[in-house]
Amino acid sequence: MQVLEKQIMDLRSVSLKQLRYFIATAETGQLSKAAHSTHVSQSAITAAIKSLESLMKVRLFDRQQLGVSLTAEGHRFYLRAKEVLDLLEDAIREPRYNVYNLQGSVKVSASYTVLGYFLPNLLARFRANYPDVEIDLHDKKRLDIEQAVKDGSTELGIVILSNSTNLSPFSHHVLIRSRRQLWLSATHPLLKQEQVSLNDISKYPYILITEDEGEESTRRYWQANGEQLNIGFKTSSMEGLRGLIAYSFGLTILSDMIYRPWSLEGKKIETRPILNQVPDMQVGIIWKKGAVLSKPAQAMRELLIQICGS
Secondary structure, eight states, X not given: OHHHHXXXXXXXXXXXXXXXXXXXXXHHSSHHHHHHHHTSOHHHHHHHHHHHHHHHTSOOEEEOSSOEEEOHHHHHHHHHHHHHHHHHHHHHHHHHHHTTOOOEEEEEEEOHHHHHHTHHHHHXXXXXXXXXXXXXXXXXXXXXXXXXXXXXXXXEEEEEGGGOSOOTTEEXXXXXXXXXXXXXXXXXXXXXXXXXXXXXXXXXXXXXEOXXXXXXXXXXXXXXXXXXXXXXXXXXXXXXXXXXXXTTSOBEXXXXXXXXXXXXXXXXXEEEOOSSOOOOEEEEEEEETTXXXXXXXXXXXXXXXXXXXX
C-alpha cells in the first residue's frame, strides 16, 4: 500500500511544464534552444529533465558534445508525452470548434513523406473536432498535388514546401520546420568527432533516399556548400535506408520529422548536427490563391495552422 501511495505521489509531482520542457528538448536537440523556445532558463530545462529521469529511473537523453539525443526509452516517452499534451489542447479547443456542428467533406491531397510521418495524427485530431466531416484523402506526388489544387480537384494540399520552386499560384502556410541532421550507426567513426561537416561526411558512402524528391533536395544543399556527394546506394524505401544505416553500410542526412532511433531489426541509429548550412525541411499547406474554400476545408486549414502553431 505504501509503494502504491508513493507511486501516486510521484505521478502528481509531474507537471505539464516538465512535459513541455522535455518535448522542446527532444525536438530541438539542444538545452539552450529548448530554453529559448519555451522562454525559460536553461537550468529550468535541465532540472525538469533530471526530475523526470529520476522519477522514471531511466535515461531519457544521451548527452553529446553539441547537444542531446533521445534514448530508446526517451523516444517512447516523447510519443506518450506528445499525446498527453495533444489531448489536453483538443479538450480545450473542442467546445469552441464543435459548436458549429459542421458537416460535409473536404478534399485533401498529401505526398508520401507527409502521409507517413506527419499527417495521420493531425487528421485524427481534426476528425475528433469535426466527426461529421468526411475526409476525402489522396496520395499524390507534389507536382500532381499542385496541379490538382490549381484545377480545383483538391482543395488543400499538404506538401514539402521546401521542394517547391514556384508558390505564386497558391496561398500557403508553413506548418512545421524540421531540422536536417546526420544519421549514422552507433559504431560509426564520425561519432568520435566533436564536430562533423559535409566534407567529413563525403568521405563515406551516402545512402540517398529518392522518394518525395529526396535526391533533388539533397543535391541542392550539397552543391550550395561546394561539396561532392559520395553516393553508395539509392533507395525509395525508408525502412531499407534505416537498415543500411544501422548496419554501417553508409550514412545519410534527413529531417528530424522522419527520424526513428532504431531500424526494424532493433539496431540503434544515431544523429549528429552538421556544421555546414543545411536547410530545414518545411512542410506546409497550400490552397488556390483567391479561391473560396468550402467550410470544411476552411475548418481543416485553420485547425492545422492552430495545432502546428501551438
